[in-house]
Amino acid sequence: MSAPSRRRFATPLDFERGQVELSHGSGGRAMAQLIEELFAAAFRNPWLDQRNDQACLELPPGRIAMTTDSYVVSPLFFPGGDIGSLAVHGTVNDLAMAGARPLHLSAGFILEAGFPLAELRRIVESMARAARAAGVTIVTGDTKVVEHGKGDGVFINTAGIGVIPEGIELSGDRARPGDGVLLSGSLGDHGVAVMAQRSGLEFETALESDSAALHELVAVMVATAPGLRCLRDPTRGGLAATLNEIADQSGVGIRLWETAIPVKPPVAAVCELLGLDPLYVANEGKLVAICPPEDVDRLLAAMRAHPLGAAAALVGTVREDAHHFVTMETRLGGQRMVDWLSGEQLPRIC
Amino acid sequence: MKYIDEFRDGAAARGLARQLAVEIQPDREYRLMEFCGGHTHAIYRYGVQDLLPAGIRMIHGPGCPVCVLPVGRLDMALDLATRPNVTLCSYGDMLRVPGSGGQSLLRAKAAGAEIRMIYSAAEALELARRHSEREVVFFAIGFETTTPPTALVIQQAAALDLPNFSVFCNHVLTPPAIVHLLDSPEARELDAVAIDGFLGPAHVSVVIGSRPYEAFASGYHKPVVIAGFEPLDVMQSILMLVRQLNEGRAEVENQYTRAVTRDGNAKAQRLVAEILEPRSVFEWRGLGPVPRSALQIRAPYARFDAERRFALEPRTVPDHRACQCGAVLRGAIKPTDCKVFGTACTPETPLGACMVSAEGACAAYYSYGRYQEAA
Numbered sequence: 133m134s135a136p137s138r139r140r141f142a143t144p145l146d147f148e149r150g151q152v153e154l155s156h157g158s159g160g161r162a163m164a165q166l167i168e169e170l171f172a173a174a175f176r177n178p179w180l181d182q183r184n185d186q187a188c189l190e191l192p193p194g195r196i197a198m199t200t201d202s203y204v205v206s207p208l209f210f211p212g213g214d215i216g217s218l219a220v221h222g223t224v225n226d227l228a229m230a231g232a233r234p235l236h237l238s239a240g241f242i243l244e245a246g247f248p249l250a251e252l253r254r255i256v257e258s259m260a261r262a263a264r265a266a267g268v269t270i271v272t273g274d275t276k277v278v279e280h281g282k283g284d285g286v287f288i289n290t291a292g293i294g295v296i297p298e299g300i301e302l303s304g305d306r307a308r309p310g311d312g313v314l315l316s317g318s319l320g321d322h323g324v325a326v327m328a329q330r331s332g333l334e335f336e337t338a339l340e341s342d343s344a345a346l347h348e349l350v351a352v353m354v355a356t357a358p359g360l361r362c363l364r365d366p367t368r369g370g371l372a373a374t375l376n377e378i379a380d381q382s383g384v385g386i387r388l389w390e391t392a393i394p395v396k397p398p399v400a401a402v403c404e405l406l407g408l409d410p411l412y413v414a415n416e417g418k419l420v421a422i423c424p425p426e427d428v429d430r431l432l433a434a435m436r437a438h439p440l441g442a443a444a445a446l447v448g449t450v451r452e453d454a455h456h457f458v459t460m461e462t463r464l465g466g467q468r469m470v471d472w473l474s475g476e477q478l479p480r481i482c
Numbered sequence: 483m484k485y486i487d488e489f490r491d492g493a494a495a496r497g498l499a500r501q502l503a504v505e506i507q508p509d510r511e512y513r514l515m516e517f518c519g520g521h522t523h524a525i526y527r528y529g530v531q532d533l534l535p536a537g538i539r540m541i542h543g544p545g546c547p548v549c550v551l552p553v554g555r556l557d558m559a560l561d562l563a564t565r566p567n568v569t570l571c572s573y574g575d576m577l578r579v580p581g582s583g584g585q586s587l588l589r590a591k592a593a594g595a596e597i598r599m600i601y602s603a604a605e606a607l608e609l610a611r612r613h614s615e616r617e618v619v620f621f622a623i624g625f626e627t628t629t630p631p632t633a634l635v636i637q638q639a640a641a642l643d644l645p646n647f648s649v650f651c652n653h654v655l656t657p658p659a660i661v662h663l664l665d666s667p668e669a670r671e672l673d674a675v676a677i678d679g680f681l682g683p684a685h686v687s688v689v690i691g692s693r694p695y696e697a698f699a700s701g702y703h704k705p706v707v708i709a710g711f712e713p714l715d716v717m718q719s720i721l722m723l724v725r726q727l728n729e730g731r732a733e734v735e736n737q738y739t740r741a742v743t744r745d746g747n748a749k750a751q752r753l754v755a756e757i758l759e760p761r762s763v764f765e766w767r768g769l770g771p772v773p774r775s776a777l778q779i780r781a782p783y784a785r786f787d788a789e790r791r792f793a794l795e796p797r798t799v800p801d802h803r804a805c806q807c808g809a810v811l812r813g814a815i816k817p818t819d820c821k822v823f824g825t826a827c828t829p830e831t832p833l834g835a836c837m838v839s840a841e842g843a844c845a846a847y848y849s850y851g852r853y854q855e856a857a
């Protein structure tokens with residue numbers, strides 16, 4: 133594909149001091165320039181280069197997985213990522229949790245007038261890097277600009293499609309008593325990194341979001357354990373929400389073992405300080421897998437062999453329970469419920 | 483983190499549980515009240531109750547500041563929040579507590595009232611400094627732990643001569659509430675249960691020290707053990723109470739020696755005494771009017787007192803008909819004994835305050851302990 137050279141603009145966008153203006157979303161020349169010099173330049177691929185309002189795609193055979201998610205994280209930049217990389221990882225992961233190979237994304241931007249173009253470029257370039265690294269293309273997009281004070285810098289929506297290989301059937305209603313509950317790594321890294329940044333508190337240890345694309349780990353897992361029942365990424369609402377969903381969908385109970393759940397010491401310390409429970413804190417690069425008991429050891433070994441699953445652990449088991457409760461054996465040796473998060477007003481973390 | 487883990491260690495907990503099992507006298511029941519919501523929360527969050535022998539019964543006390551504030555005081559706050567030009571600053575926990583007619587601060591906020599959720603008294607003061615055009619009112623609630631920061635912002639507002647800042651003071655006192663639980667004829671008529679001993683507050687005692695409990699420990703012959711908020715603190719303190727009861731002692735003991743002294747924090751006490759003074763009487767949810775159990779702003783600082791500044795009329799409003807928070811707060815019933823627990827009253831749709839605050843017994847039961855009823 134040759135370099136796009138359709139239009140030339142009198143003066144290039146000022147990515148040092150320039151700002152988003154209402155005209156950047158109005159469908160006129162200014163918008164064309166923003167698309168040309170920023171989005172198209174960063175995301176380059178044959179579909180986008182055609183400059184059509186839609187991408188026409190040839191897909192490999194298999195069932196298609198499709199998903200969409202909107203990203204409103206504040207602050208926009210946090211240790212370990214930014215809203216751009218998050219918008220790619222989050223949607224790629226939603227596809228991956230169906231066992232799909234993610235292929236293409238769309239990207240919709242809602243920009244606030246006055247937002248620095250320099251920061252927008254940082255976000256878009258980070259998004260492009262994340263997409264390249266994940267092997268997905270951003271094939272279509274949209275930009276809208278809202279008045280100053282009516283947005284919070286940048287909101288991003290991404291939708292994605294992927295193809296599910298033959299024979300893979302993952303679903304939240306397939307958990308059965310006796311199944312193992314596996315977690316791919318430590319809990320709470322993303323939410324704590326973002327909230328620590330928001331709180332303005334200084335922490336001695338660097339806290340980093342775990343934001344990452346999980347489809348390659350998933351590919352290894354489905355290859356290793358074809359009997360895998362279900363995968364979920366515990367984002368908003370954390371592990372607690374994810375397991376309660378699965379318990380409800382499958383009509384089972386789940387028992388966790390607190391001592392088996394990996395939480396990094398600095399994350400645990402910040403949770404303590406901010407009054408958070410790591411079970412409820414969002415993750416952006418972790419997954420929960422439910423698999424038949426006979427697959428647990430093999431699956432765990434395969435996960436641990438992958439860099440994104442190095443700290444994977446068996447954290448609980450599926451049980452019969454008419455109430456579909458998720459409970460936990462505490463470190464102390466007692467029991468507690470791990471209920472849905474109730475009505476707490478959490479800040480925007482994803 | 484190592485520091486925290488030490489107080490949640492499973493092996494140590496099992497050791498304490500074994501010790502308790504050995505030391506309790508099989509033919510008696512130990513009815514122990516944990517005064518503080520913080521203890522209730524720890525007990526359920528860590529599953530402490532599962533480790534206790536059957537003879538030990540934990541009774542949840544009224545030490546949850548959000549829970550004990552009666553509907554009338556909340557209605558006064560709602561009244562304030564809906565006045566023109568007022569910005570009401572409130573701790574987040576308070577926002578969802580139902581007031582009269584199903585109104586809450588959260589609903590008032592959605593309807594347009596200027597209500598800010600804050601994490602500290604200092605934030606409210608800062609807001610007043612930045613918004614000189616608004617009347618900024620800090621909705622102060624809490625036991626002795628949160629009182630010094632409130633006194634401090636009043637002192638600072640006076641030093642700055644801030645014309646637009648005031649405090650709606652609802653600070654309550656622990657020792658009078660404990661005495662009231664044991665003592666008052668009303669409390670007895672209200673079927674308050676017999677209590678053999680108390681787990682004393684952790685953070686409150688950091689401020690007031692352990693001395694204020696001495697008079698009633700000896701006067702009422704009830705042992706008190708001041709207990710930290712970690713689960714092992716709680717277990718260790720229960721063991722200390724059991725030993726006192728077995729030996730017929732009724733003393734104030736301090737398990738939480740890493741933070742509590744006999745005399746407490748003298749500087750904080752002086753600050754509070756300079757700005758605030760006891761009210762002759764204050765109404766508690768569940769306990770009714772309790773003499774000298776709360777604080778008000780002293781006359782020299784009257785201009786920072788929202789009650790005077792806005793001529794707020796005190797009011798007494800009955801709880802929601804179905805709500806049994808009062809009985810829960812007196813330890814007279816368990817949360818699950820309330821008819822609406824888990825049905826009409828859940829954390830999403832709280833009918834009573836005890837279901838709202840993380841320190842409320844009903845919320846702790848609902849969030850952490852419900853599996854027991856189902857088992």
Ligand code: SF4
Pocket residue numbers: 804805806807808810817820821822823824827828832833834835836837838844
């Ligand atoms: S269940 Fe609800 S109404 Fe009943 S005592 Fe608890 S908080 Fe009050």
